[in-house]
Amino acid sequence: PGEDIFIELVFFPTAAERSSQTFTIVCDNCQVNDVSVEGEGQLVALELVSVSGEDEPLMLVVSDHYIGVPAKCSVTLFNRTLLSSHFSWMAELRGQQAHLCTAIFDPPSGTLGPNETMEITVHFTPHSDVELTKVAAVCEKVEAKAQEAFVSSLLTHGKGAAFHVLPDSGLLGPFETRTVEVTAYTDMWGEYKDNLVCKVGDLEPTYNIDQNNGKLVDVVLSYGDHFPLKDADGNEVMSAALGLSDEDAWTRAPLSDVTNVEEEESEPPPAGKNLISVHIRPHLGSLSDYPYCITPQQIVIPARSSRTIRVSFTPLTLSGSDCESRCAGFALGFMSLDSKTAVCVPGRVRRVQGLDLEPIRLDLQAAVKPAVLLVQMDEDGGVLGFNASAGDLLRAESDGKLVACEFDVTQSFQLVNPAEMPLRFRLGTKAPFSVLKPLPGSSSDPYTGDGQALVIQPRHSTRVKVAFHCSLPLLDHKNQTEDHESAGVQLVHTENGWKKLRFQQNLLIQFSNNTQQTVPLCADLDLPTLSLSTDSLNFGFCCVGQTRTTELNLYSDRARTFWNSHTESGVFRVAPDSGLLGSKKLHTTTYNQCLQISFTPSENREFKAVVVFQSPLETTPLTLLLQGTGSLDEK
Incomplete structure (x- = not known):
C-alpha cells in the first residue's frame, strides 16, 4: 500500500x-x-x-x-x-x-x-x-x-x-x-x-601518491578520542591514544594517562561512543613534515569564526639540475567538536567526528626551479665587452726613461632576482678579469654578503663591476700562432691590417644549490702596428759634403707607442730618431709623425744603409732602405 x-x-x-x-x-x-x-x-x-x-x-x-x-x-x-x-x-x-x-x-x-x-x-x-x-x-x-x-x-x-x-x-x-x-x-x-x-587482474597498483610505494591501506587504532586536545608543549590534556605506524610498530601513550583512564573505567562511555576504534583507510601517502610543514598542527576555531594556518615548503635536496622539478603532496584536516553536547544529544542529535568524518583535503603543489638571475647590460649582444690599448702600458718619466704601468678597464652589469625567494651565490673569474668587491655599508645596496657570498632579495637587483687588468705579460700572447693558441686568448688580424689580442672567458655565478650561470666576458687589447709611408728612399746623385733632405711619415695604428731608430751609416740621418707616436688627447685610430731623412755623402761613390725602427710593444722591427751616390761633379 x-x-x-x-x-x-x-x-x-x-x-x-x-x-x-x-x-x-x-x-x-x-x-x-x-x-x-x-x-x-x-x-x-x-x-x-x-x-x-x-x-x-x-x-x-x-x-x-x-x-x-x-x-x-x-x-x-x-x-x-x-x-x-x-x-x-x-x-x-x-x-x-x-x-x-x-x-x-x-x-x-x-x-x-x-x-x-x-x-x-x-x-x-x-x-x-x-x-x-x-x-x-x-x-x-x-x-x-x-x-x-x-x-x-x-x-x-x-x-x-x-x-x-x-x-x-x-x-x-x-x-x-x-x-x-x-x-x-x-x-x-x-x-x-x-x-x-x-x-x-594484471593491473599495476595506482593507489599511492608515491610511485614506488605499493602499500594499499593504513590501519589506525585509537584509544579514546581520535585527536585529543594538546597543550602548547604538545602534551595531551585528554585521553591517550594508540596508533599503528607505517612500520607496523605499536606506539603507546604515557603510562600515567593510561592509568587515569583505567581509574575512570567505572564510568561507562557515552552512548554510541567507542572506547577503542579501528579504522582501515586507503593509503594515499606517507606521513611526513618534510618538504611540506603545516603549523600549528592543531587549532581550536570558535563557532562562526576562522583561523589561519601556515604552510611552508623546503626542497628535500639541493640539486644541480637545470630542469624544473615538481613536488606533489596533500594535507588532511580532521575535525573534532570541542563540546560534548554538540557531539551527541541522546535520542536527538549525533555528529561523527575525528576519523569517522571525511577529512578536509588540501592538495599541495610546489615547483623547484633552477636558480636564474636576469643579466641586464648597457649594450645588446649578451657579452660584457672591454676595450684597451697596449700603448697605455708604458709611461715616460721626466728624464725620458720609459717605465711600465698597469691599469684596469672596468665595465658593469645589472643582476636582477626575478624569483620569489632570496638567491645566494658567489661570483668567480680568472685573470686577467676580476670582480670588484661592492662598497661596504652602502644603504642603497640591496644585497648582503659574508666574504664572497652574496644574497639578492626577491624582486631586487644589484650592479656588478668587473675589471680587465692590463699588464705587459699579456703581450706575450701576441707571439702565438694559430696552431698554438692559448686557452681563451686569440690573436686577431683585421681587414685593415691591425692586430689585437682578444681575451674571452665566462664570469661564473655559483649558486648555493650548486647550479651555475655564466656571463660571457670579452676584452680586446689593441696592439700598435708600425708602418712607413714608403719602405725605401733613393736620394740619387748628391755633391760630396752637401746635404739633401726628404720627408716621410711614420704611422702607428690602433695604439700609441714609443719608438726609436738606428742606422750604422754616418751619411744618413733620421730626425727625430725617437719619440712618442700618438697622444691621449687625440681620439683617433691612427697616429702619425713626420720624419726628416738626410743624406750627406762623404766620398765620390754609392752609399746604402738600412734604418731600423723599433717599439718596446712590437717585437717585429720596421726597416727603411736608403740609397744615394756622392759626386764631385757639382753639375
Missing part, C-alpha cells in the same frame, strides 16, 4: 508514420484505466536547401572558371528530422564528365543534429575548357548504413539475440566508479538470458 511502480514502454517504429495505441490497466480492486500512447517514426534524412545562397538547390553553377584554378562556392545541408544524422561526401565525382574536374568538400563529413543546418565549402577545379553539365557529387547518409551493418555483424551467429558491452575493458583508478552500458540486439522474439563476467 502506498507504493509506486514504474512501467517502461518501448517504441519500435517499422515505418515513417505516426502510430498510436491504447493500453488498458486492470487492478485487483476492479479499477480500469486506459493509457493512450502515440509515437512518430522518422527516417534519417538530409536535405540540400541552398547552393551558394540560392534557394534553388538543383545544381551547383560555377561561372567564369579557369582551367586548374579552384573556384570556391558553398552548399547548405539541413536535417529536418528529430534524429541525428551522419553524412560523408564521396571522394570521387560521378557522371560522364567526372574525369574533367575535381571537387573538395570542407568538411568532408560530419554530424547534423535534429533541425540543424551546416554550410559546406566546395572547392571546384576544372581541368578542361568545355562546359561541365554531366557531373554529380554524392553525399552519403552513413549512420543508418553503419548501424545496420553493425547490428547485422552482431547477429550473424543466428541465435536471435546478442548483448553488446561498452566499454568492454579499461583501467579503474583508485576508488573510481565506471559505468558500463549493456545493449541487447535481437531479430527474433523470445526471452534471452546471459551472464556478464568481469575479470580483474
Whole structure:
C-alpha cells in the first residue's frame, strides 16, 4: 500500500508514420484505466536547401572558371528530422564528365543534429575548357548504413539475440566508479538470458601518491578520542591514544594517562561512543613534515569564526639540475567538536567526528626551479665587452726613461632576482678579469654578503663591476700562432691590417644549490702596428759634403707607442730618431709623425744603409732602405 511502480514502454517504429495505441490497466480492486500512447517514426534524412545562397538547390553553377584554378562556392545541408544524422561526401565525382574536374568538400563529413543546418565549402577545379553539365557529387547518409551493418555483424551467429558491452575493458583508478552500458540486439522474439563476467587482474597498483610505494591501506587504532586536545608543549590534556605506524610498530601513550583512564573505567562511555576504534583507510601517502610543514598542527576555531594556518615548503635536496622539478603532496584536516553536547544529544542529535568524518583535503603543489638571475647590460649582444690599448702600458718619466704601468678597464652589469625567494651565490673569474668587491655599508645596496657570498632579495637587483687588468705579460700572447693558441686568448688580424689580442672567458655565478650561470666576458687589447709611408728612399746623385733632405711619415695604428731608430751609416740621418707616436688627447685610430731623412755623402761613390725602427710593444722591427751616390761633379 502506498507504493509506486514504474512501467517502461518501448517504441519500435517499422515505418515513417505516426502510430498510436491504447493500453488498458486492470487492478485487483476492479479499477480500469486506459493509457493512450502515440509515437512518430522518422527516417534519417538530409536535405540540400541552398547552393551558394540560392534557394534553388538543383545544381551547383560555377561561372567564369579557369582551367586548374579552384573556384570556391558553398552548399547548405539541413536535417529536418528529430534524429541525428551522419553524412560523408564521396571522394570521387560521378557522371560522364567526372574525369574533367575535381571537387573538395570542407568538411568532408560530419554530424547534423535534429533541425540543424551546416554550410559546406566546395572547392571546384576544372581541368578542361568545355562546359561541365554531366557531373554529380554524392553525399552519403552513413549512420543508418553503419548501424545496420553493425547490428547485422552482431547477429550473424543466428541465435536471435546478442548483448553488446561498452566499454568492454579499461583501467579503474583508485576508488573510481565506471559505468558500463549493456545493449541487447535481437531479430527474433523470445526471452534471452546471459551472464556478464568481469575479470580483474594484471593491473599495476595506482593507489599511492608515491610511485614506488605499493602499500594499499593504513590501519589506525585509537584509544579514546581520535585527536585529543594538546597543550602548547604538545602534551595531551585528554585521553591517550594508540596508533599503528607505517612500520607496523605499536606506539603507546604515557603510562600515567593510561592509568587515569583505567581509574575512570567505572564510568561507562557515552552512548554510541567507542572506547577503542579501528579504522582501515586507503593509503594515499606517507606521513611526513618534510618538504611540506603545516603549523600549528592543531587549532581550536570558535563557532562562526576562522583561523589561519601556515604552510611552508623546503626542497628535500639541493640539486644541480637545470630542469624544473615538481613536488606533489596533500594535507588532511580532521575535525573534532570541542563540546560534548554538540557531539551527541541522546535520542536527538549525533555528529561523527575525528576519523569517522571525511577529512578536509588540501592538495599541495610546489615547483623547484633552477636558480636564474636576469643579466641586464648597457649594450645588446649578451657579452660584457672591454676595450684597451697596449700603448697605455708604458709611461715616460721626466728624464725620458720609459717605465711600465698597469691599469684596469672596468665595465658593469645589472643582476636582477626575478624569483620569489632570496638567491645566494658567489661570483668567480680568472685573470686577467676580476670582480670588484661592492662598497661596504652602502644603504642603497640591496644585497648582503659574508666574504664572497652574496644574497639578492626577491624582486631586487644589484650592479656588478668587473675589471680587465692590463699588464705587459699579456703581450706575450701576441707571439702565438694559430696552431698554438692559448686557452681563451686569440690573436686577431683585421681587414685593415691591425692586430689585437682578444681575451674571452665566462664570469661564473655559483649558486648555493650548486647550479651555475655564466656571463660571457670579452676584452680586446689593441696592439700598435708600425708602418712607413714608403719602405725605401733613393736620394740619387748628391755633391760630396752637401746635404739633401726628404720627408716621410711614420704611422702607428690602433695604439700609441714609443719608438726609436738606428742606422750604422754616418751619411744618413733620421730626425727625430725617437719619440712618442700618438697622444691621449687625440681620439683617433691612427697616429702619425713626420720624419726628416738626410743624406750627406762623404766620398765620390754609392752609399746604402738600412734604418731600423723599433717599439718596446712590437717585437717585429720596421726597416727603411736608403740609397744615394756622392759626386764631385757639382753639375
